[in-house]
Amino acid sequence: MLLIDCPWCGPRDDEEFHYGGEAHILRPRDAAALSDEAFADYLFMQQNPKGPHLERWSHNHGCRRWFNMLRNTATNEILEIYPMGEKPKTEAGQAAYAANWRRETAAEKNALSGEGS
Amino acid sequence: MYRQLRQPGSSNREWAMNTPVNSGGNSGMRGLRGGKQRYSILSLARNALSHHENWQRAWRAPELKPAYDVVIVGAGGHGLATAYYLASRHGIRNIAVIDKGWLGGGNTGRNTTIIRSNYLWDESAAIYEHSMKLWEGLSQELNFNTMFSQRGVLTLAHSEHELREMTRRVEAIRLNGIDSDVLNPAQIKQTVPIIDTDPRLRYPVMGGFIQRRGGTARHDAVAWGYARAADDMGVDIIQNCAVTGFLIQDGVVKGVETEKGTVRAGKVACVVAGHAGVVADMAGFRLPITSRPLQALVSEPIKPILDVVIMSNAVHMYVSQSDKGEIVLGAGADAYNGYTQRGSLTVPEGMLAAAVELFPVFSRLQMLRSWGGIVDTCPDASPVISKTPVSNLYFNCGWGTGGFKATPGSGHVFADLIARDAPNKIAAPFTLDRFSGGYLIDEHGAAGVAH
Numbered sequence: 001m002l003l004i005d006c007p008w009c010g011p012r013d014d015e016e017f018h019y020g021g022e023a024h025i026l027r028p029r030d031a032a033a034l035s036d037e038a039f040a041d042y043l044f045m046q047q048n049p050k051g052p053h054l055e056r057w058s059h060n061h062g063c064r065r066w067f068n069m070l071r072n073t074a075t076n077e078i079l080e081i082y083p084m085g086e087k088p089k090t091e092a093g094q095a096a097y098a099a100n101w102r103r104e105t106a107a108e109k110n111a112l113s114g115e116g117s
Numbered sequence: 118m119y120r121q122l123r124q125p126g127s128s129n130r131e132w133a134m135n136t137p138v139n140s141g142g143n144s145g146m147r148g149l150r151g152g153k154q155r156y157s158i159l160s161l162a163r164n165a166l167s168h169h170e171n172w173q174r175a176w177r178a179p180e181l182k183p184a185y186d187v188v189i190v191g192a193g194g195h196g197l198a199t200a201y202y203l204a205s206r207h208g209i210r211n212i213a214v215i216d217k218g219w220l221g222g223g224n225t226g227r228n229t230t231i232i233r234s235n236y237l238w239d240e241s242a243a244i245y246e247h248s249m250k251l252w253e254g255l256s257q258e259l260n261f262n263t264m265f266s267q268r269g270v271l272t273l274a275h276s277e278h279e280l281r282e283m284t285r286r287v288e289a290i291r292l293n294g295i296d297s298d299v300l301n302p303a304q305i306k307q308t309v310p311i312i313d314t315d316p317r318l319r320y321p322v323m324g325g326f327i328q329r330r331g332g333t334a335r336h337d338a339v340a341w342g343y344a345r346a347a348d349d350m351g352v353d354i355i356q357n358c359a360v361t362g363f364l365i366q367d368g369v370v371k372g373v374e375t376e377k378g379t380v381r382a383g384k385v386a387c388v389v390a391g392h393a394g395v396v397a398d399m400a401g402f403r404l405p406i407t408s409r410p411l412q413a414l415v416s417e418p419i420k421p422i423l424d425v426v427i428m429s430n431a432v433h434m435y436v437s438q439s440d441k442g443e444i445v446l447g448a449g450a451d452a453y454n455g456y457t458q459r460g461s462l463t464v465p466e467g468m469l470a471a472a473v474e475l476f477p478v479f480s481r482l483q484m485l486r487s488w489g490g491i492v493d494t495c496p497d498a499s500p501v502i503s504k505t506p507v508s509n510l511y512f513n514c515g516w517g518t519g520g521f522k523a524t525p526g527s528g529h530v531f532a533d534l535i536a537r538d539a540p541n542k543i544a545a546p547f548t549l550d551r552f553s554g555g556y557l558i559d560e561h562g563a564a565g566v567a568h
């Protein structure tokens with residue numbers, strides 16, 4: 001059981017929230033250019049760490065807004081809550097982001113291709 | 118690479134059920150063949166004379182050797198069964214089974230022990246029924262009473278739609294040669310007198326289906342029976358020794374790093390359930406698996422009132438009465454990933470509310486213990502029994518909330534995969550590349566409730 005500090009509503013029981021799984025999975029722009037294996041990385045493979053995990057939550061039975069959260073899956077300690085569309089700011093959050101195998105996948109590179117142009 | 122589109126219980130029926138997988142071997146290959154004392158009514162009487170103080174140890178506590186032909190990571194039921202079948206069916210005996218805790222202390226010792234083979238798809242029918250057939254002779258084969266009890270597993274339907282869907286599933290199951298019967302509420306009331314079939318309930322009992330060959334077994338006894346029989350053939354079971362990494366050279370596994378030092382191995386097989394993702398990460402590849410706590414609880418022992426297993430997907434409850442008299446209740450998995458091995462209190466709370474509505478006599482039960490285990494769930498609710506991107510490294514995982522029933526079959530086909538480096542017909546559909554090939558085995562309907 002978690003006490004989650006919704007950025008808009010304050011601390012609430014986890015029953016009010018919906019878990020949205022791993023955060024920062026980018027949808028490939030040109031999926032047809034990916035191999036089946038590379039697309040499976042995007043679609044099925046999971047970052048399933050025992051430790052800090054970046055994940056999405058929505059306050060379903062409250063303000064219905066989404067946000068990102070860094071939680072230690074071994075202790076349930078909530079380490080950081082930050083807005084959708086942003087990257088984690090704590091050291092632990094940045095380390096978890098960088099250590100994810102997804103950063104090196106063709107699927108993520110495909111998703112980021114053309115960005116900034 | 119198209120594979121034929123499937124109709125449950127039709128196209129592949131012959132293929133699924135007549136799969137020529139040698140499950141028995143010659144009977145001389147089975148069971149205890151080393152120097153172990155056999156358990157029997159006579160040995161019980163003999164040991165009674167010495168106040169049961171001279172029973173032989175069931176397995177040794179060997180030192181870890183520097184090298185083995187096969188290292189199995191994880192001494193749960195599946196890992197121990199794998200070792201037993203490697204030794205008894207394939208003659209490979211230079212094996213270590215290494216566990217970070219005590220043997221059977223993972224999900225094997227935490228589950229609600231429901232056994233059934235009434236799955237929808239042919240691929241699942243083949244592996245779960247293969248397992249059921251092995252269960253039916255297991256106590257004799259291992260010379261260990263696994264307390265396998267085919268008391269029947271009755272799954273309830275609580276809406277018109279659920280009943281129709283269930284009836285369709287029953288037809289598919291029967292086409293695979295597996296027993297299943299639809300029951301109406303009156304028949305259910307007759308089978309389970311303590312159930313409330315009042316149609317005004319929030320989740321009324323509209324009907325159900327029963328697999329009479331389904332039932333339960335004693336979870337610890339399954340781990341102990343396989344451990345004793347594997348040990349008897351020379352398998353080293355190493356407890357309290359976590360595997361911390363792999364030796365991998367040019368894409369080939371050469372051994373494992375452990376808390377007790379490095380062990381070289383010709384082949385390494387991982388059967389670590391909830392920790393599959395963590396261990397795959399050590400080997401440098403990923404899995405389509407999420408790990409979450411799943412909970413169960415037992416009551417104080419009471420007189421016999423329930424002689425079948427009852428499951429309900431809609432209220433997410435499964436219940437049976439153990440031979441000791443405890444009411445064993447299983448709840449759902451947490452809604453979010455976790456390794457805390459306890460889970461949220463709201464989950465059993467919701468399940469108990471539904472259980473008390475269906476079984477009003479439960480309202481005065483005192484609960485003795487509750488606990489959690491970390492279950493490894495695949496997106497299609499089917500397991501992974503597979504080679505991996507690393508040569509000679511095999512994984513058996515993803516059984517999620519329902520792998521106890523598969524313990525014998527899973528160990529049997531996994532041993533075959535390890536020995537031959539190729540999956541047999543039963544294991545072949547469960548390879549890891551189904552997630553890139555697209556041939557998922559979607560069992561969310563049959564595995565919908567956690568058991």
Ligand SMILES: Cc1cc2nc3c(=O)[nH]c(=O)nc-3n(C[C@H](O)[C@H](O)[C@H](O)COP(=O)(O)OP(=O)(O)OC[C@H]3O[C@@H](n4cnc5c(N)ncnc54)[C@H](O)[C@@H]3O)c2cc1C
Nearest residue numbers: 191193195217223224225228229231360490520521522568
């Ligand atoms: C509450 C609950 C109820 C359930 N109910 C049912 C049911 O009714 N019917 C059913 O069919 N299934 C049920 N299941 C599922 C079933 O328990 C599992 O699918 C099955 O027991 C898995 O067996 P296993 O041998 O693969 O895993 P486990 O028994 O979990 O064994 C894995 C072993 O790997 C070890 N390990 C992990 N990491 C390492 C490492 N790094 N180094 C060394 N060792 C390691 C662990 O210590 C553990 O002993 C239930 C599960 C739970 C939690």
Ligand SMILES: [Zn+2]
Nearest residue numbers: 006009059063
């Ligand atoms: Zn809110």
